[in-house]
Amino acid sequence: MSIEYSKPVNFSFSGFIKLTRFWNLVIIVFAQYFTAFFLLENASVITSLNLAILSGSTVIIAAAGYIINDYYDVKIDLINKPQRVVVGRILKRRVAMILHTALNFIGITMGFLLGYKIGLLNFISALLLWSYSNQLKRTVLVGNLVVALLTGLSIYVIAIYFEPNNNYILGYALFAFFMTLIREIIKDLEDLKGDSTFDCRTLPVVHGPRKTKLIIYIISVSLLLSLCSLFYLRIGASMLTMALLLIGPLAYLFLRLRKADTVKEFNYLSNYCKLVMLAGITSMAFFY
Incomplete structure (x- = not known):
């Protein structure tokens, strides 16, 4: 049509x-x-x-x-x-x-x-x-990292201005960074057709959907490890609790992503990541 x-x-x-x-x-x-x-x-x-x-x-x-x-x-x-x-x-x-x-x-x-x-x-x-x-969005992974960094910064800027040493905010900023990075790469999978037409060097264009999915899995595990590290190094039990609560949603993401191969499916997972991030932010009300 x-x-x-x-x-x-x-x-x-x-x-x-x-x-x-x-x-x-x-x-x-x-x-x-x-x-x-x-x-x-x-x-x-x-x-x-x-x-x-x-x-x-x-x-x-x-x-x-x-x-x-x-x-x-x-x-x-x-x-x-x-x-x-x-x-x-x-x-x-x-x-x-x-x-x-x-x-x-x-x-x-x-x-x-x-x-x-x-x-x-x-x-x-x-x-x-x-x-x-x-330019950067047409460079492998760099554009994704920039968007993720700025998203995390939108949370951490509260600490920068009001309480520079607030490590709880750092934990949520890291969560926002990793979830945004995952979502941005999934969006690249969704936009593969148009990006390849105009020679945008995104992860799916350069390495293909299969390797891109593997990278998403690695980033997801890195998110859990980062939250656990903050628990052991600097922050209280809430970061460990948050990491444990994320296992279920990320496992579901893994299962759906492994089978996904259409624009509709990748769009669903992109929106799902946004929902997980929103739920993660609201968890502040229960942990503190």
Whole structure:
């Protein structure tokens, strides 16, 4: 079935919401406020203006990253996910670039209002997201690592600003890093057709689906070992409990991934990883 393309406009609210992955941004805010309430010694921080600015700057930088990613990936997305294409179909390309630049400026400025550390982190994050969209995502594993690192940082930035030595937040940041890395590689399996067409050197394109699945298994085991290591080295029993609770969901992922070979199945597993990460974040309410 062919997809009808309307003439792009200067601005569309629904197009902007779709382009910036609104619900993903909501999850970022949720994760940061959950972290602040349950893991910081002073839970009253959640009502502070500083946390609102910190969280706001994070999601604004993330929104800009989503925009520039779609800007560069129009041709690939027309193959992989034509129904989700916004740039050039709903919003004009130059408008998308203007929005990306404006949001980055706002996000970085908000960061500097909190201090040079957060401002610099926001600047580096914006630069990495642009580099990811422009080139890094087409380099084996590097792009996946960048996205995973920035996701983990969106959690750990709460510790950086409020409690630099909070190791509980470090544990959850590591969890977010590894789960995002797994999900990003699964998304590469889902997008194999379009990526191979445009010579993107993702793991599935370079090494094939079978070896890519093996790498996902190794990363999953590394996640469990990392949480156990934090338990033995620096943190209390909650990290070990979390690692044990993850065995079931990861085992299910292994079983489904081993048999998966269609776009629909990989899309299911990608969404499943997002659900596991969300459940992991909410576990803060029970462990602390």
